[in-house]
Amino acid sequence: MSCHCRRGRLGCxxxxxxxxxxxxxxxxxxxxRRSFSTLALWALVTAIFVSRSSWAYLGLIAVxxxxxxxxxxxMLKAAKVPSYPCLGLGLAIGxxxxxxxxxxxxxxxxxxxxxxxxxxxxxxxxxLQLRHPVKGLESLLSVAANVLGFVYIAFLFNFLSRIIFxxxxxxxxxxxxxxxxxxxxxxxxxxxxxxxxxxxxxxxMIGKHxxxxxxxxxKTWGGF
Numbered sequence: 001m002s003c004h005c006r007r008g009r010l011g012c013x014x015x016x017x018x019x020x021x022x023x024x025x026x027x028x029x030x031x032x033r034r035s036f037s038t039l040a041l042w043a044l045v046t047a048i049f050v051s052r053s054s055w056a057y058l059g060l061i062a063v064x065x066x067x068x069x070x071x072x073x074x075m076l077k078a079a080k081v082p083s084y085p086c087l088g089l090g091l092a093i094g095x096x097x098x099x100x101x102x103x104x105x106x107x108x109x110x111x112x113x114x115x116x117x118x119x120x121x122x123x124x125x126x127x128l129q130l131r132h133p134v135k136g137l138e139s140l141l142s143v144a145a146n147v148l149g150f151v152y153i154a155f156l157f158n159f160l161s162r163i164i165f166x167x168x169x170x171x172x173x174x175x176x177x178x179x180x181x182x183x184x185x186x187x188x189x190x191x192x193x194x195x196x197x198x199x200x201x202x203x204x205m206i207g208k209h210x211x212x213x214x215x216x217x218x219k220t221w222g223g224f
Contacts, residue, residue: 065154069149
């Protein structure tokens with residue numbers, strides 16, 4: 001704390017010095033964190049794969065959907081983008097339940113399911129926005145951010161639920177995850193996680209030229 005004196009009734013006013021910025025974690029720390037998350041994920045995936053429980057597969061997809069949705073709205077808050085996280089989280093949970101419960105019971109989802117939830121995402125965001133004054137593009141951005149969160153995470157990611165249950169193949173039984181569906185899910189998770197780890201390790205070793213520093217400062221062309 002430093003003291004700056006000014007003439008007037010207030011006399012000597014204390015002012016707080018700028019806080020010391022938190023140092024960025026080292027590459028070794030980041031690598032250990034990612035390695036731990038990878039091992040934890042694959043331990044869980046292996047247990048689910050061995051169990052062949054329909055509810056375990058769907059539960060994993062639902063949990064990942066909820067975590068990704070929470071992270072998405074956390075990023076919006078950090079960027080000071082107005083949003084409605086309760087609406088987004090409710091839509092994500094509701095969509096997972098409405099889609100996955102019929103699949104686990106051996107039924108195809110209702111044909112209107114996707115349209116109903118897309119309408120709910122749009123109408124819900126507009127309705128909540130009406131409670132506040134219209135501020136030009138800020139109001140539109142608020143609605144668009146909420147709709148995008150549902151479409152990009154809950155809607156698109158749950159195509160995996162359809163794939164593992166509705167894929168034809170040997171041993172396919174309604175309401176059960178067949179071999180082909182289980183292998184497809186394993187492949188999707190493997191490609192996603194190991195591509196991320198491989199890009200980080202390679203980029204840390206040989207990456208010199210930044211790729212999109214205004215979005216992700218750590219991304220390099222070498223890692224890509």
